[in-house]
Amino acid sequence: xxxxxxxxxxxxxxxxxxxxxxxxxxxxxxxxxxxxxxxxxxxxxxxxxxxxxxxxxxxxxxxxxxxxxxxxxxxxxxxxxxxxxxxxxxxxxxxxxxxxxxxxxxxxxxxxxxxxxxxxxxxxxxxxxxxxxxxxxxxxxxxxxxxxxxxxxxxxxxxxxxxxxxxxxxxxxxxxxxxxx
Numbered sequence: 001x002x003x004x005x006x007x008x009x010x011x012x013x014x015x016x017x018x019x020x021x022x023x024x025x026x027x028x029x030x031x032x033x034x035x036x037x038x039x040x041x042x043x044x045x046x047x048x049x050x051x052x053x054x055x056x057x058x059x060x061x062x063x064x065x066x067x068x069x070x071x072x073x074x075x076x077x078x079x080x081x082x083x084x085x086x087x088x089x090x091x092x093x094x095x096x097x098x099x100x101x102x103x104x105x106x107x108x109x110x111x112x113x114x115x116x117x118x119x120x121x122x123x124x125x126x127x128x129x130x131x132x133x134x135x136x137x138x139x140x141x142x143x144x145x146x147x148x149x150x151x152x153x154x155x156x157x158x159x160x161x162x163x164x165x166x167x168x169x170x171x172x173x174x175x176x177x178x179x180x181x
Contacts, residue, residue, distance in 0.1 A: 006067045008115040013053050013062035013074065020064075020071055021049040024103030033101060035164055036140055043101070059083055065102075065116045072107035075100045075120055080134065087161065094131045096124045117151055122180075125173050132173060136166040145169070152179050 013021070024030050025042045034043040053062060059082045065073040076099040080088035088097060100116055102108050124130050137144035139158055145167060149155075153169035160166070 008072075008112050008119070009066045010063045010075070010116065010119055011066065012056065013064050015050060015053055017062075017064055017071070017074075018049045018053060020103070021053075021062075021074060024074065024101065025049070027103060027105065029105055029108065030101050030103060033138065033141055033144065036138055037163075063120070065112060067107070067112060070104075072104045072112055073100065073102040073116060075116055077120060077124070088134070091134070092131075094129050096130055096133045098124075098133055098135050113147065114151070121151070121171065121176060125176055130173065133171045135169050135171075136161055137169070139165040139167045152176055 025044055025047065027043070030043040031040050034040075035045070052060075056062065058079065060076065060078045063075045063077070064071050065075065078088075078097040078099075080091045080095050080097040081093050083097075098117070098120060100113060100120075102113055121133060124133055133153075134156070135148055135153060136159070137148065145155075148169045148171075151171065152175045153171045154175070156168040156170045158165065159168050
């Protein structure tokens with residue numbers, strides 16, 4: 001069965017997923033999408049996966065993407081205004097911030113990321129208070145820029161987060177609704 005017949009299922013991450021998240025955190029292709037630091041040995045430096053998963057709330061939580069029961073990737077959904085680290089700084093209310101990564105290298109380029117993003121975007125906009133979704137790919141990650149722009153995200157501008165040069169993108173509700181008509 002080809003990827004087009006396979007369905008991506010998203011489920012909440014659990015503590016049982018911590019070893020998998022730790023392994024994906026060390027994958028070179030995941031590191032390359034998360035930092036421009038050539039000496040980095042982990043994608044999400046300093047992440048305590050058990051603490052993050054155990055601390056899931058409406059403000060920040062992780063999902064695991066599976067295809068035929070096999071975990072292939074993860075997403076984080078954040079309320080950037082309420083998130084306690086204030087990673088996003090001063091932001092307007094009623095936004096969602098997303099992070100996505102395909103952890104299994106053989107799952108790249110098969111449409112799974114698009115399926116993951118589409119479901120999460122649909123769910124975010126199912127809440128009538130959500131006005132837009134923001135995302136912060138590395139400025140150097142032009143493949144990610146094309147991916148997000150195909151989904152309707154528009155460039156907001158460059159910004160530095162934790163020392164990384166990022167190109168912030170935003171997807172407004174009206175743009176998504178127009179695309180899905």
